[in-house]
Amino acid sequence: MGRLSSHLVRSALAACAVASALRAQGGAAQRGSQADATFMRDMIAHHAQAIEMSALIPARTTREDMRLLGERIDVSQKDEIAMMQRWLREHDADTAVAHHHMESMIMPGMLTAAQLAQLDKARGAAFERLFLEGMIRHHEGALTMVAQLLAQRGAAQESQVFQFASDIDADQRAEIARMRRLLDGKRAARHH
Amino acid sequence: MTARTSIGTLAAALLFGATNLHAQDPRVGLAGGFQNAASAIRNLELVSHSDKPASFYNPANLGDFAFLNSDLAFQGTTVFQGSFNGFQIWDVSNTAKPQLKLLFPCPGGQGDPSIYGHLLFISVEETRGRVDCGKQGVQDTVSLDRFRGVRIFDVSDLMQPKQIAAVQTCRGSHTHTLAVDPNDKKNIYVYVSGTSSVRSPNELAGCSGKQPAEDPNTSLFRIDIIKVPLDSPQAAKVVASPRIFSDSAGNIAGLWKGGAHGEGTQATGVTNQCHDVTIYMAKHVAAGACSGNGIVLDVSDVVKPKRISEVSDPNFAYWHSATFSNDAKKVLYTDEWGGGTQPRCRVTDRPEWGADAIFTREGHRMTFASYFKLPVPQTPEENCVAHNGSLIPIPGRDVMAQGWYQGGVSVVDFTDAAHPKEIAFFDRGPIDPAKMLIAGSWGAYWYNGNIYSSEIGRGLDILKLAPSEFISQNEIDAAISVRWSEFNPQAQPEIVWPATFSLARAYLDQLVRNDGLGAARRDAVTSALAAAEQTSGGARRAALQSLAGTIDRDAGGAKDAPRVRLLAKAVRDLSTK
Known part of the structure; x- marks a missing residue:
């Protein structure tokens, strides 16, 4: 895996180290719940893998639309990781629970180590197909994580968590559509 | 010198030029701060800035989403400013000194407002929203206390708004648009765009978040239309949920078909929502910015909108909002890449990502013309992407004021x-x-002579145009002559200019600028107008009648004949005033 992505995984883990059970704040709904903090932590790990996957693109395909897709995922998800880390710091989450389970846990849609290794070895059209299928599944996993968050009592009462969860849902759905077009062999193009 | 070298030199020169341009741009390197940040301004004047009122921000976290300011609505000398925490009412009789009349806490985000007579409409989408406007949120996943939809307030007494209806919808209301037929x-209609999760049918009967294959009555792939009877607005209810993404075969997910793609992938449908619908009722059309597509609807039958055009674009991440040119022959769509919460105007960000895309319309066919993005980089501490705006009524031109979050307010001529x-x-x-906290211009809108910008973190800004090489005083005066008694930016009104000398002179100034009419004739018309006045x-x-006749004859040989005819019409209209 690339140097950059290892760094990101490390930052993700560092964020976990400041995260976990939220300090109770008089029961105010808007201050963020345990479920919110868990969602943010898990999504950091989830995003980190998308960035790691995208870093494989330049050396494995020459397709310009694939490179642009990778660039967009890279920029989008790095910014969002920074935002989630900030949220965890600002919401004063403490460290206890999550650290050990994060390193071993696989969030919905994430590739296994074996799948990542397979992707790493693939080239050209085979890589493109594996990447797109993997990333569609990965994004759909994010949609599942959003749905799981919203299904919990007391979750997403904090406005930023609600908005972020909604944005992930909207953005990643739209990106899934674009990836489907690429998978169907269509070049990214304007359609009237 | 070979051709290759000359192209290389040209590219280097352009790059240098661009860098140089940025270096000279006063927006680069502005010092930050809450109410004391440095600012840069060109061809505008800041008439006033009103601080965000205490209790409508969190001093411990200036970027707290629960207190972000959102959209604006206008009526007379009153401005309604939405907030994720409720709404604010400003008296702007004196634009240099707006007076805060009322703070109305009623949390739920985004709080986008619209005004019609004594009825104020507010969008609510978050799961913390409560029917009773309480601040405690709603912990249970199913609760009758929860409110997501459109609140209707009676604001006959501005100091005492009364919630007279609260129309619940399955996905809440991210934005809404008034449709006045x-x-x-007897009725007005509200188009509701919901973009977030679908709630449980146990909370609101009939709601379904399933894909169309599993449930043809899914709450996805539609917008909702609320009918508001004007003699009994408390009886407002959803009367239609049109399937505006259908294809000719009746597939309701017609724009981006679902279907599994590869092992383990699901059959998620995509364009299943609109973020914003701008209704231009005078032309019977609406432009929907709908996730993966820009669409145009025929709204001749208000409760049965029909899709007549759709476009997609490889550089658009998320179709967000739309503005028609006054003749409705162009649509400017925005791409809110990153949801507005990310810094997407850095020097490293692509100029065609998170930008405006301008399309021309010919019948039902739409053709891409260009992208426009804020032409100056912003810092990584500033959320920035294309956001809301409205036309500035400069006659004979398509000019729009637009908010770019912390990229500020930009006026674009398209x-x-x-x-x-x-x-x-x-x-x-x-x-x-x-650090990057959410702030900046949510939307910048022209209303009765000024540009109003809702500053998400800091309050309300009122600006005015200053004459420049790009806009003359006559053009500004003609824009100021257009007055509305009410203005909701997403319910786009047709601009009609009253007959004034400024209007005629605005066209004359444009004919000077583009040399669209010979100098001698321009001078003669200028003198004749002055004499007539x-x-x-x-x-x-x-x-004036005689002058209009002469100008008609000028049009034949003029370089810009259509504009000369506009001038003739302006002079003729002035003669019958």
């Missing part, structure tokens, strides 16, 4: 759809120079 005097150009701006440094009554009428 001139043929229906008269030439292929070559949009920034002609004015206002920008502040980051609200916090050390000195007279009155029948003499003025006769002078």
Whole structure:
């Protein structure tokens, strides 16, 4: 895996180290719940893998639309990781629970180590197909994580968590559509 | 020198030029701060800035989403400013000194407002929203206390808004747009765009978040239309949920078909929502910015909108909002890449990502013309992407004021759809120079002579146009002459200019700028207009009628004949005033 992505995984883990059970704040709904903090932590790990996957693109395909897709995922998800880390710091989450389970846990849609290794070895059209299928599944996993968050009592009462969860849902759905077009062999193009 | 070298040199020169341009742009390097950030302004004047009122921000976290300011609505000398925490009412009789009349806490986000007579409409989408406007949120996943939808307030007494209806919808209301059908005097309609999760049917009967294959009555893939009877607005209810993404075969997910793609992938449908629908009722059309597509609807039958055009674009991440040109022959769509919460105007961000895209319309066919993005980089501490705006009524041109979050306010001229150009701006440094907090211009809208910008973190800004090489005083005066008694930016009104000398002179100034009419004739018309203005009554009428006739004849040989005809019409209208 690339140097950059290892760094990101490390930052993700560092964020976990400041995260976990939220300090109770008089029961105010808007201050963020345990479920919110868990969602943010898990999504950091989830995003980190998308960035790691995208870093494989330049050396494995020459397709310009694939490179642009990778660039967009890279920029989008790095910014969002920074935002989630900030949220965890600002919401004063403490460290206890999550650290050990994060390193071993696989969030919905994430590739296994074996799948990542397979992707790493693939080239050209085979890589493109594996990447797109993997990333569609990965994004759909994010949609599942959003749905799981919203299904919990007391979750997403904090406005930023609600908005972020909604944005992930909207953005990643739209990106899934674009990836489907690429998978169907269509070049990214304007359609009237 | 070989051709290759000369192209290389040219590219280097352009790159140098661009860098140089940025270096000279006063928006680069602005010092940050809350109410004391440095600012840069060009071809605009800041008439006033009103601080965000205490209790409508969190001093411990200036970027707290629970207190972000959102959209604006206008009526007379009153401005309604939405907030994720409720709404604020400003008296702007004196634009240099707006007076806060009322703070109305009622949390739920985004709080986008619209006004119609004594009825104020507010969008609510978050799961913390409560029917009773309480601040405690709603912990249970299913609760009758929860409110997501459109609140309707009676604001006959501005100091005492009364919630008279709260129309619940399955996905809540991210935004909404008033649809006022001139043929229906008894009702108005509200188009509701919901973009977030679908709630449980146990909370609101009939709601379903399933894909169309599993449930043909899914709450996805539709917008909702609320009918508001004007004699009993408390009876407002959803009367239609049109399937505006259908294809001719009746597949309701018609724009981006679902279907599994590869092992383990699901059959998620995509364009299943609109973020914003701008209704231009005078032309019977609406432009929907709907996730993966830009669409145009025929809204001749308000409760049965029909999709007549759709476009997609490889550089658009998320279709967010739309503005028609006044003749409805162009649509400017925005791409809110990153949801507005990310810094997407950095020097490293692509100029075609998170930008405006301008399309021209010919019948139902739409053709891409260009992208426009804020032409100056912002810091990584500033959320920035294309956001809301409205037309500035400069006659004969397509000019729009637009908010770019912490990228500030930018005025873009897209008269030439292929070559949009920034002609004015206002920008502040980051609200916090050390970290990225959400702030900046939610939307910048022209209303009765000023540009109003809702500052998400800092309050309300009122600006005015200053004459420049790009806009003359006559053009500004003609814009100021257009007055509305009410204005909701997403319910786009047709601009009609009253007959004034400024209007005629605005066209003359444009003919000077583009040399669209020979200099001698321009001078003659200028003198004749001045002379006519000195007279009155029948003499003025006769002078103007005769002048209009002469200008008609000028059009034949003029380089910009259509504009010369606009000038002739302006002079003729002035003669019958």
